[in-house]
Amino acid sequence: MNSQISTPRAGALRHALGNRQMSMIAIGGVIGAGLFVGSGSAIGMAGPAVLVAYAAIGLLVVLVMRMLAEMAVAAPGSGSFATYATREFGPWAGLSIGWLYAYQWMVTIGFEAIAGASIVHRLLPPIPTWLAALVMLASLIAVNFGRVESFGTFEFWFAMIKVAAIVAFLLVGLAAILGLFPGFAAPGLSNLTGQGGFAPEGWGPVAMASLAVFFSYFGTEVVTIAAGEAKDPANAVRRGINSVVWRILLFYIGSIFVIVMLLPWSSTEVAASPYVAVLNELHIPGAAVFMNLVVLTAVLSCLNSGIYSSSRMIHAMALRGETPKAFTRVNRHGVPTAAVILGSAGGLATIVANYFVPSDSVYQFLLNSSGSVAVVVYFGITLTQLRFRTRVDRSDPGSLRVKMWGHPYLSVLVLVALLVVTAGMLVSADTRLSLALTLLVTAIAVAAGILTQVTRRRGAPAEEEPMEQLDGQAI
Template structure:
């Protein structure tokens, strides 16, 4: 049964919010993507992660400040809309929805591949269907169930990273001399073996890895005491993310010469194997599975709440305003997961680079949302040196993304954003008539 009053309930606690942001950010980007960033920048990738984290620290501080100023906002869109105008709010809402729909499809496809590690005879599409249906059913439960699930999924990743750092530190203290560590860090082409160009190239990978940190802003309408909880979570999450990225990467490049790390295999598998952890393949497969399931779970939450908010603001059909007795926007959720199924089909059966071209879109859209948040904070609080520097850095990185991304993917992204902008003009013209 649905009811028409469309009220979300504030059942997410501070620990849920923190873990959701960590879960959305600490995923395949660190466990798998770190191999690419290390390959591009060598040990100097530590500087890249630090700079990227400082940029997003400014973004998150701005988000927290706006949440305090606008306690009635329910999502990121609700923070941007009153400051930058209805057009920017409309566009930011729809591109963020599109971002997570595509990420959900990609992560579901990845999850099915990790599951096939244990069930090799089951077709990938069957596993993907089971995952999609299972996660949809989970998200139809009250939001506190979603929060608890995400809490424990994120906990698996955080426990893995913590154990990795502890084991790595013990290994460095007992088996490695200072000379060996120094040799690994600077003895293979120096700390910056590919110069500033390598650091810049790695920055693109690193910033994409941090995508999801803004998820805190999607919980505004369902968080207990958001004006107190959101700022605390925003401050805490960026520090934890920096630690959970910087410390494991520091352990990796100290234990293993960066040139011996492949650009595709997870460096965690390499290091765990050296430590002598048994069944490392199965362990890391399980961790990666929880990482991508966490991303699917987060994506379903983000898309359903964003679509619900768009409907409440008159930017989507009214039917998406309906919520269940458990206060879940069921129609917004089912509509979003419908596109998830389409995305998974495209991922498995499309020929050529069709899906890869589509997956360029999230890279662009999440950075646009970060820039919208920074611009909103800038307009609300006035120009501050940190805000100006962070905004300039994001623009520079965005331009670099355009230069280095496949042309087809960039064109697809421009078309997608153009269609969203055009739909606003069409909708407003229809309203006038």
């Protein structure tokens, strides 16, 4: 594909995102609000051994993204793994995983809107949470109604702010660990190995903490969704996903290492807000306000990505005939407006509910209803890659530009690890309800997918799109 911005055909998206924007979209997908806030509860459960949980789950995510890169570089498109599932298993699979993924983002949009509104309310108490959430969501819907470059530009700067904040945190933290920060005595290894040792509560809590860690990584796949509107999709996907390794090492494991080195793991301040706790310990003024603004940026980035990802998934499914044709239509900027509206519906419904129901109730409802769709999506990616690689190795060996490491052994290892994560959710009382809701939603999605496929075959088989077309960049 050349580097020129293409004019969309009817129903087609514009290829307008540059490599710089794609790189930042990939980075923004890795750094979410879960890193800044959710890491505190994981540290409280596992102690310093939470580093093992972050490393292990990080490795799992890296392997899943490598599998996705293998398929995405071969056939980049906004439908990403849902398109590949359709090709390898049939429309029922693409429809199921596509709707599950869109549903996950719809719920996440509402969840993040409430979280962001709570931050705004803390900083500016006169502003009610429902109004703050409505303004944020409406603003980002407007951004997504414009050219895709608008989404890319906003995501670029959101990611830049998050990266700058974490890099500054790491530099300050490293200076404190080495005893180079003024007025702070380096604690050495006392926090890492003291208070009961490296795994003070044993390794069982480390496994439970891994469940929380798992969901904080979700979002790394957004760059493959955006590939459908990139100027150079194959190279952008390859570069973006290949760099996931160092991002996880630097942003997640690096910052968690700083926290557990500088503060006791059992500190209540760490559990509440680990980054603020470190900055307060170093007597840096305005730490709470600064981190609240950074977390708010992460929330806005998540809202922006959520609206974009859900709408593009819905649009891609419509192009394959798996959702109503109305969602194929794009405006003069090449934006699927009907899909953007549907993709934002979950957030809008949440704000309406938040007007009548206390925020904590809405927050808890969203946590439970979102379930564990990420696990199902990763299952789908892994099974699809195994089928895809077998087919390609048989029909066109040596054609892949990016290959999964250690295939098929590491791919099978990922399946086993995902089964372990699922078993852990079944054992834990805190996640059992989420797992049950996810299985229910998945069963509904699969049933709808099978029914749609059967109906299409009986009704008009001659109009069904040939599978070979899904290998190209039409989507």
